[in-house]
Amino acid sequence: MTSPLPSRFPYAPGSDGTPRLVYGADYNPEQWPREVWEEDVRLMREAGVNTVSVGIFSWARLQPARNTWDFGWLDELMELLHAGGIGVDLATATASPPPWLTTAHPEILPVTASGETVWPGARQHWRPTSPVFRTHALRLVRELATRYADHPALVAWHINNELGCHNAYDYSDDAARAFRTWLRHRYTTLDALNHAWGTAFWSQRYSDWEQILPPRLAASHPNPTQQLDFKRFSSDALKEHLRAERDVLREITPDIPVTSNFMVMGGTKGMNYADWAAEVDFVSNDHYTQPGPQDRDELSFSANLTSAIAGHRPWFLMEHSTSAVNWQPVNLAKKPGELARDSLLHLAHGADAICFFQWRQSAAGAEKYHSAMVPHAGPDSEVFRAVTDLGRTLEALASVAGAAREPARVGILFDWDSWWASEQDSHPTARLDYRQEALDWYSALLALGVRADVITPATDPGAYDLLIAPVLHVVPEALAKELTRYAETGGHLVTTYFSGVVDENDHVWLGGYPGALRELLGIRIEEFGPLLDGDTVELDNSTTGGLWTDRITVDGPEVEVLARYRSGTYANRPAVTRRPTGRGSATYVSTRLGTDGLAALLPELLGRAGVESELPESARGRVETVVRRDTESRYLFLVNRTEEPVPLPGLTGDLLAGGAEQGAGAELVLPPRGVAVLRSPVTS
Ligand code: GAL
Numbered sequence: 001m002t003s004p005l006p007s008r009f010p011y012a013p014g015s016d017g018t019p020r021l022v023y024g025a026d027y028n029p030e031q032w033p034r035e036v037w038e039e040d041v042r043l044m045r046e047a048g049v050n051t052v053s054v055g056i057f058s059w060a061r062l063q064p065a066r067n068t069w070d071f072g073w074l075d076e077l078m079e080l081l082h083a084g085g086i087g088v089d090l091a092t093a094t095a096s097p098p099p100w101l102t103t104a105h106p107e108i109l110p111v112t113a114s115g116e117t118v119w120p121g122a123r124q125h126w127r128p129t130s131p132v133f134r135t136h137a138l139r140l141v142r143e144l145a146t147r148y149a150d151h152p153a154l155v156a157w158h159i160n161n162e163l164g165c166h167n168a169y170d171y172s173d174d175a176a177r178a179f180r181t182w183l184r185h186r187y188t189t190l191d192a193l194n195h196a197w198g199t200a201f202w203s204q205r206y207s208d209w210e211q212i213l214p215p216r217l218a219a220s221h222p223n224p225t226q227q228l229d230f231k232r233f234s235s236d237a238l239k240e241h242l243r244a245e246r247d248v249l250r251e252i253t254p255d256i257p258v259t260s261n262f263m264v265m266g267g268t269k270g271m272n273y274a275d276w277a278a279e280v281d282f283v284s285n286d287h288y289t290q291p292g293p294q295d296r297d298e299l300s301f302s303a304n305l306t307s308a309i310a311g312h313r314p315w316f317l318m319e320h321s322t323s324a325v326n327w328q329p330v331n332l333a334k335k336p337g338e339l340a341r342d343s344l345l346h347l348a349h350g351a352d353a354i355c356f357f358q359w360r361q362s363a364a365g366a367e368k369y370h371s372a373m374v375p376h377a378g379p380d381s382e383v384f385r386a387v388t389d390l391g392r393t394l395e396a397l398a399s400v401a402g403a404a405r406e407p408a409r410v411g412i413l414f415d416w417d418s419w420w421a422s423e424q425d426s427h428p429t430a431r432l433d434y435r436q437e438a439l440d441w442y443s444a445l446l447a448l449g450v451r452a453d454v455i456t457p458a459t460d461p462g463a464y465d466l467l468i469a470p471v472l473h474v475v476p477e478a479l480a481k482e483l484t485r486y487a488e489t490g491g492h493l494v495t496t497y498f499s500g501v502v503d504e505n506d507h508v509w510l511g512g513y514p515g516a517l518r519e520l521l522g523i524r525i526e527e528f529g530p531l532l533d534g535d536t537v538e539l540d541n542s543t544t545g546g547l548w549t550d551r552i553t554v555d556g557p558e559v560e561v562l563a564r565y566r567s568g569t570y571a572n573r574p575a576v577t578r579r580p581t582g583r584g585s586a587t588y589v590s591t592r593l594g595t596d597g598l599a600a601l602l603p604e605l606l607g608r609a610g611v612e613s614e615l616p617e618s619a620r621g622r623v624e625t626v627v628r629r630d631t632e633s634r635y636l637f638l639v640n641r642t643e644e645p646v647p648l649p650g651l652t653g654d655l656l657a658g659g660a661e662q663g664a665g666a667e668l669v670l671p672p673r674g675v676a677v678l679r680s681p682v683t684s
Pocket of ligand 1: 162357
């Protein structure tokens, strides 16, 4: 297991100096008169809040003009918080450039693919590659770091805010210049770039680096490798900004840990966080649920993936909501119990800090209808009572701080390159949804009561008995070899439609699909058979496929056909195949089965890999389990996924917290939306 305690995680110390879970919020006191601050600190203490993020959108207040600084209010606030025993995760305040800067330097404003300027008026209106923006941002970072370097309230630095939330793609001339530099670094020669981009096609051959542009609005589909490289470049450009701010902070305050809040959640695609994680001292994430049939599963999936990004070390939940947000078409309030359940599910997946956006609900501005820990109604409210209850629960769970997530036996591989490449335009279908396919596998495992880890390419696949790699579209030669070795040394690999098809340059592996994985899977596909919206095909294992089919020819005598198409163009041909590879196997699923279909298929795949649910049969599908452990204790988190009470016969341990009731005969009963944490001693 990975070393559990990241030495640079800002645990809030308890009264006896032992690590406690962090509890807090974004705190924006500049929106409030001074007298409210005292009440804020008093209420924070009442709620058990021990850490707040300050200054995230304070640039205009801290630096009202180019050479005018105003730190007085922040000095006072830092003192007040410190006196109240509350630590500060201090933002570098660079997320929203002030009007004086954008007026003097409109050349820092981002430009869309069709050449429109993204004007000030909201936030994050800056080009990640603007040298002018960089100079001003780093000047602010230096001032802040120097001023607060030795402040006792300072527990961590918070770089910018959700880098790329609104400015992930910028097509400006600055971006064009930086893109060329990035490409020179990647390819060295123009010949190599011309080859990688396949510029023999449509007369796109470049004879000078200066001719290369971002994939701006074009007459038809821009070059696919140019598009893919621009995605890689854009993620790197934001990462570069993160590094630049971090380097200033490390120079001035080498002992203060640095983080930046990621957005591992549905709807965010632009930033390759698996690749960013090494740049920060601890990983932080923001997560907001979006109502839908899989919203609970999506929260779990994102938290699980964040844990992998963090190298399976504890991480910081920097933001989530106490109740409604303001940016969805309809913003639902959370139901009773949801605030705690969402928080504890993040905790179960390795979050040692549970924080919200934001502390006090704004009275003005675009987020005035976004919930907070102290709502418009004030502290005499259900939300604030739920907030203080959660504070007490987190105190009861303090011993979990630092415990690692216990690895599951099933891994789901999540790969940004395949995500970006598989969803590009000019493909067999425009309907493919990479994250949804991965989430469906995860939901199916939850439905069967089987724990799984969502992992990144940096995770060792050898740790998993069953490795599911949905839509693993980009397979460079080295990855094909690694997966072959995995399966040949006893691992059970499962992959799906549109996998193995291209290399890292988005060039098709020739000779038949699934290209790089053809031999391993022992099948050959000559043509894809995507389905029109609403069209489905029946399989002979009583499941139904959508989105995609493949015309599969079995290419090896030992390959088993686990299911055939019963209807559609490929009726009677194989739909799901499995090739034994010594002690392991390689399975291919050629259609989108959805959660129910996958839940029907998975028992066979799990059975062959020897993986079973750890839950009593009656609780499978109704309860999610996650395990954390340290050298002394194993913490079993049991999360009720339903709106009904769920009895948990046979599960024992020391019930630490989470609103479960002991039913008749000491049987544990999880209330609707409830969470229980059972601690048992580690025996081996
Ligand atoms: C995040 C952001 C916060 C706040 C929140 C609202 O994207 O970091 O500042 O806007 O969303 O849900």
